[in-house]
Amino acid sequence: MPTIITPKPMSGFPELLPAEQIVFNRCLDTVRRTFELFGFAPLETPAVERKEVLTSKGGNEKEIYALSRLAARPDEDASTEYALHFDLTVPLARYVAQHKEKLVFPFRRYQIQKVWRGERPQAGRYRELYQCDIDVIGRGSVSLLADAEMPVVIYHVFTAMGVGPFVVRLSNRRLIQGFFESLGLSPEQITAALHAVDDLEKIGVDKVRALLVDKAGLSPDSAARALAFIASSEHMGTEALLGHLASLNLNERFNQGVAELCSVVQNMRSLGMPDNAFKVDLSIVRGLDYYTGTVYETRLLEHPDLGSVCSGGRYDDLASYFTTEKLPGVGISIGLSRLVLRLLEAGVLKPNAATPTQVLVTTLDPSRLREYLGIAASLRAHGLPTEVYLEQARIGDQLKYASRKGIRFAVIAGETEFAQGQVKVKDLSSGFEHVLQPDQLPAWVKEQR
């Protein structure tokens, strides 16, 4: 008796049943199709990078999975110089720096791949997950119009995916930096203050106030003014808010941030972004210091606990670790695994079939196999995913098979039908049966939808 290895789930490495996987893949398709609709080109980089590439940004090495061989001779090292990528931005930076003479700029690419993170899994945090990124990267500069495109792409993705109501919240780091500058803060203080503001939603106003005073060194008065400034975006409409910001005229940096924000909002609207799908929110700063201008976060209104399901922003220099050439850009990223798995749990996205098969050709009479296979071939030739029931079983079991898998149509043909040169097709969702000429079958099935 061989030793049985008990199969068990691996925490943080999600896997799905077919019905759910179909939903997930449909979402992947939607993302891909929409990215291409906006002219982003596909890119896939290896699952691994050299360790030195991955740690170039001073990343958290604890959370990087390194690649090693399971066994090595005593005199050799089983470890390799490779490690699994933990996001798609670092690989992109390496890729663009490496291939920049062959790429056409502005470089618009999308990338949909798994990434791996060595963190302790918890709700909505996985160790293996899909990221879907788009970026527009320039040599020297990139139009601010690209900043306006990002939320519009996301709007199209989420709308097509059917995730329910959502809002892309956006702000501008230059603006908020300018504001803190006007309070007399040093660059270091500003960085600390931005990190504090980033935590606003998570830890609440009072704790952020304390952070601003203790960590960023603001006076209680300045902290109060900062929080009031940020809160001002909460209840103001977009127009009123932008007008208000423009009237403040705090300093050059602030004014530039305001002007950028106004331009982005205006161009988003021209691109068809409806007002209820976005909101200017000054509490959005992103924790990452490499964002320099526009920043985005997206949340689902009916699932606020999910946090941001899609975020990004503008950066001055993508690949400073890999080239001296300045490559600014703007990008946004969807954490698809967290999003889709959660929406499946919540019932927002519903699986409805465990197979792509739309028509099952039953094999009522094994001696008619040639006819059955022919019917299937004809359905497939018309683009209808079709399966033939291959085992020997009673018709009841064959229909049960179709029913359990969520196959909608069953073709049933036996002595009676063949005698008339016809076939019967049954709609399992309604129980309705229809008898017709075999050559009419594909068209009939297509009509039913």
Add this chain to the structure above:
RNA sequence: GUGCCUUUAGCUCAAUGGCAGAGCGCCUGACUGUGGCUCAGGAGGUUGUGGGUUCGAGACCCAUAAGGCACCCCA
């Protein structure tokens, strides 16, 4: 890496320290050319693992593993 909680049938969960159960799912039949619905029946368990206390442990104690949650982190 730290803390808290959990672990009983495929799944969700019951069971005063005293016969291990239910619902759902699965299988069979009612139904030899018709799935779902209904009805009848059936299979399925070393109660995560190892030790201890006890006449007796699924329950109490210790250890351990796995899972969940929070912290940390989130490029």
